[in-house]
Amino acid sequence: MKKIAIFPGTFDPFTKGHHDIVMRSLELFDEVIVGIGYNSTKKNRYFEIDFMVSKIESVYVNTPRVSVVVYNELTSTLAKKYGAQFLIRGLRNTTDFEYENTISQMNRYLNSDLDTVLLITSPQYASISSTVIREVHKYGGDVSEFIPYSL
DSSP, rough: OEEEEEEEETTTTOOHHHHHHHHHHHOOOSEEEEEEOOOOOOOOSSSSSSHHHHHHHHHHTTTTTTEEEOOOOOHHHHHHHHHHHEEEEESSSSHHHHHHHHHHHHHHHTTTTTTTEEEEEOOGGGOOOOOHHHHHHHOOOOGGSSSSSSO
């Protein structure tokens, strides 16, 4: 049976830390779907979704086992739609764990066939945060060191 995993997030923007998680996930799964979701608690995106889809797709143009989808539904529903048995999440710190644990439990309740795999962020990417990158970019700072594509 093919092992399909979804890496869900708002990816506003997609960082080198996210890229690291995707590449490491390819060692565990046959297919990785980067799912760019609409988050009801985050009203305004900094980067448009279509722009981010094109940037992420450009990173994986030669990696056919990675695809990108946009969704506006529960992540557990998306997983059923694509036959995914796993969700991938990256952890930078214990605060991330508390949040991800709660979300994982709910996803498991909504879809009992869905397991969440938590990958510890590689040390060189642990300080990278989409929030910080947005702020630096907004005020004209150079963020090229933190993203795997050019803006």
